[in-house]
Amino acid sequence: MKRLTERLKNGGISVDHAGQHETSFHRLATIEDILGEEYDLNRLRELAQADRDGRCVVLPATAVFALIWGAGPGCDMVCPVSIDGEGQCDFCDHGKLFVYECPCRQEHIDQIGKTVFLTREEAEAAMEMEDRP
Known part of the structure; x- marks a missing residue:
């Protein structure tokens, strides 16, 4: 946008055409509506520069679903749970x-489709594939 x-x-600041004063105020109001009541222009400048540099990423979801090894519902919590990397407790078989x-966080991006999924259905399907021999 120009x-x-x-x-x-x-x-000083100049508006090119006298008739654009009203347009300028509407545009400023729209920008402030987007930014909200409290905003930091230095932070906004930093984010805009990061976007221009290709360092700004918009994550595809507000929540992700991760495949994580846990003790399981059958765990009686008698032993301390320690996961050995294969998905089993060191002391029992409830893992x-x-x-x-x-x-959703920045560090999830590289794992989307592997151990992090955008929907629960995708995560459950991946878990079923993991359970197959």
């Missing part, structure tokens, strides 16, 4: 692969 204002060498919902 700028409505021009920053002058003397530090099991579960689907856990967790907030």
